[in-house]
Amino acid sequence: MIELRHLDDVIGGGDLIPLVRHELTEAERVVNDSSYSDDTGRRPLTVVGEQAQLAPWVASDARQSTEAEQVYLSGVSAAQDAGNRALAGQLLSSMSYQMANVGDPPMPLYSPAPPSRATTGPPRLCARSCSNGSHGQAPARATPTAPRALDAVGDADEARAPGDAEPEWVYWLDRKEIDVMSGR
Template sequence: MPDLGVSLRAAREAAGVSLSAMAARTHYSKPLLGLLETGKRAIKPEHVTAYAHALNVSVGTPYGSPDDPLRVAHEWLVTDVPAEVHPAAGRRVGATLAGKLERRVIELRHLDDVIGGRDLFPLVREELISAQTVVRAASYTERTGRRLLTVVGELAQLAGWVASDAGHYTEAQRVYLSGVSAARDAGDHALAGQLLSSLSYQVANVGNPADAALLARSAVKGTQGTTTPVVRALLLERVAWAAARARDRDGTQRALDTVDDAYEQRSAGVEEPEWVYWLDRKEIDVMAGRCLIELGDPLTAEPLLSGAIAAYTPEHAREVALHQTWLAESYARAGVLDAALDTIARARRTARDVSSTRLDLRVRAVESLCLVR
């Protein structure tokens, strides 16, 4: 990535280290380092780590701002932080409160199935602030502390998701990254991966797909050996989507294949985290269909989308309408304009009472596509 290469060079030059000296310190060749710094060779986490060690700086320094998603992802990957919870002064709380907060997160998460982000975000944000205050101001045992930090991480994921749905992209990124910190402190690698992959999904939609792909792959790498089959499938879906948005056909197909492989490994004997309850075969088909549209294969996408839409119940209006926009796009790109116009009209009717900026933007974008065609 060119910007990261520039940052590596800036960090080296700020330390007064020549390229030849850096080659000696890192044991990488001078030509390779030159390619990395000019963005002509893909930069991997181990390259950034080598620079940080050679220059005696934090591994996050080459990434720049502490709020940069790529910096957070890299530090999460390479830093072995013990999950310690330090009791703070204040009212002592126990397992009863932790249990109530855990149940509240589940309630809010399921509300997201039927309420748009613009309506739900203020409520989730207040819940997140409240949970963060408990973690910061109360005292508790280490076990309870881990549970509270996990609640904060899960609320941060949900808050980021609904903020993004409401069009608050900067706020969503900030919340996602704060959740990564809480999940790390709780020792929940799968949740940290979910937060980063959720952010990668937003970046793929409204930012640089190359950044999204790096974040998504970091989430998969950082959770190796700690995830259940359905969680693995979810993280790999985000890799597939970022690859599709980057028009990487081979990378998309490989990721979609691994999604299917991971999902088929699920079993009744493996307990999945509650936050992955929604990922099922129809959702996987929808993502595959969307990827195919991005890669220019709308005819193959159509039956995947149609079958999934038919399986939804009416109360899931936002998801139905969103998937209808993709179905309409598949028709439009295949040149079946009557079906495209009919489907996007149905999507608009379905979306009528849904308070979702993400959905509004999709409907308008596909309507414009249909009119142009």
Template structure:
């Protein structure tokens, strides 16, 4: 992240070490280190560790504020997982471990809001592998076993999403499908629907949109007795895959159904934690994206503009992604100067967030506005 790059540069300067000297002490070249420090290349945990060793200073002093997302990711990567700690203690898998794993999934999921897939994927892979091994080798009660399988399913969904964000689409598909098996064994049809619809979203973007639309519709049909917000989320994927396959009527029907489902939410109906990010702004962004796909950029503009203006600045990747669609809507409306200005702001974010998905979108729209 750019602020982290600035801290690395400041620490090097304070130690009186030149870029050339630092390059000699690490396996990174002088131009590469310069890019890390000026924000044109994403700083990863390995880079921070290299600076720490070469400058003989602590990792903590380089990361700065305790809540720096990349610092949190680094700390998770080097710390033991709850599974490893319990295994060394030789304990039977009980409520305490499952509760720790459930809490850990939530933390990882929220970390995805601020850390790109390229940086987050090692953490999620490790936690998923540990949870899967616990299900396979552990000794536990029936109720604990069900909760463990739900954890595996939720981690698989997150791992698939993060892998897709990092550009590892084959791994993402394989991971989504492994999560479906765990969620089915747990009897969690809402989670099965979430996994399949997440896969349909990837397929719509990098595969066959028609197959993606069929999968998204199947996910809704198979997810029985789901809550309103979950239904809204699954229907969003139907809308997107339908728009991508140019099925105008199906996309518009799905968007209307999303509005109806979301309006039916109530405090009396519990929702799974994994829909925490669904909001009216998110729904408007998806509607705007679908309208662009369907050739109605004029209607998309106000939806996207209002939603993006209210978006949390800490969620840099999502905001930049949504800016790419706003830029596309301007470009397709013939307002190229506005489109270039907006895509320029999104391009700045690509230097701060390790996301292949964002980089690919920015490059696509840059081609459009040339």
């Protein structure tokens, strides 16, 4: 999974989507065709949720936004079943970001408001969630909320300390990327 995320940094969505779809399908097959205890089952469900994070990002890059939306929602379900609220929130905020970039949604899908609630957890995760949520709010003309969410992005980034435990999938989020997202 880590390798696929890093491949997405250098390979376009149209070229990468077949491999990412295959990996997601295999992870879903393990969840659906296996027997395990609830505790053991959380890990494969989290893997499905993490795969469902990359697959729609790549699908959206390949201009397949309808597929991306469906995969985001299935990933949210898997993450919730795994008890992984951070991942479920990340998937919703990414879906909001995607919707803001492919159309004009009538209302925000995911809102990190109030920003103080969105800023609990690993700092980079909070920054990513706040930033994505703000993109979902801007097209909906949620003017008072979007700037607060963008302020929360900066606050979350400034709260980072060496050694903070963060999900691997936030590796690319640094101050420069946060500035780019805020500019959008």
